[in-house]
Amino acid sequence: MEGTFELGPDDGRLLVRTGRSGLGRRAGHDLTIEATRWTAAVEAREPRDASSVEVTVDVDALEVREGAGGVKPLTDQDRAEIKKNLRKVLDAQRYPRITFVSTAVGEDAVEGDLTIMGRVKPVRIGAVLDAGRLRGGFTVEQSRWGIKPYSAFFGALRLADEVEIEFDLRLPG
Template sequence: MLAAGEYLLGPENPGHGSDQLAVRTSRAGVGARVGHDLVINAAQWSARVTVPPSGPGDATIAATIQTGSLAITQATGGVKPMSASDRRTTEKNMRGVLKPHSFPTATFTSTSVAVDGNSLQVEGDLALLGVSRPVALTGTIEASGQVEVSAGIRQSRWGITPFSAFLGALRLADEVTIAIQGPLEPDGAR
């Protein structure tokens, strides 16, 4: 499907303003209805896909996310809409958890890539807060190079205690979903 070469994905690459990396959270606990499900987008991230002459099944993927660029872009649910003040407080709490001054980037490095038709399965290691753990992403890749992949990850595997309030009655679910979409373009195409 993809010819041998180097491909780029992410808004930090020229011409890739529509590429998106989003983290989706959900609520848990008896007080879940008062909280919000969030979509948190990374404004600064990039991925490089290297396809060798042997084909996409032997490709490698390396991605870098600037943790300080994560911002809430959508909040749904809850008894009332998320206020600007609540948003600022939540983003401040998020920066406190991710420590972007100490750990400015999160990285993903693939260990295997499997392509079957337009189905894509990528396994690799996600390094976050100085801890590296394996993750698996599944999704699709179209003949045009459009990629959509996602992975469910448990924050606690990286030593993150999900946010909670009201003595644990409202808490962020441990599992969040990371979703990536955008067109792969040959390096140097723009």
């Protein structure tokens, strides 16, 4: 499938999944966070290595969708507090966007530069294009970008350093 595609939330989901660590991990939740404002510019070409991808995510539009585990279910107040903490941890006022720009596109992976909080690091994203759908994901170690994973209760409950990013998109046409 060749062409130029502009994608966004109407074309699929871009999710962040977090885990917990620390002595108090039973009290916290494994979160599913959805990017509700994002854009992707995809240049799909043959041969595939002539393709490119650029993605921009608005940090302010990261919304908590689910909280698994934990002693009690997530409340709306919990969601609002988590969003506030997320904006603070990612310094959304100074760095309002997270971006990815591909440097190489292969049959089952895309390599490129991921920019979080002004820091650029190379990543490899597993991706499969099948019947007009693009699915994939990768792991981000927050500390690699200088992000100190959120912690509470004097560090007894903290977010795991590794965060899973996954996507499932429909290509138009």
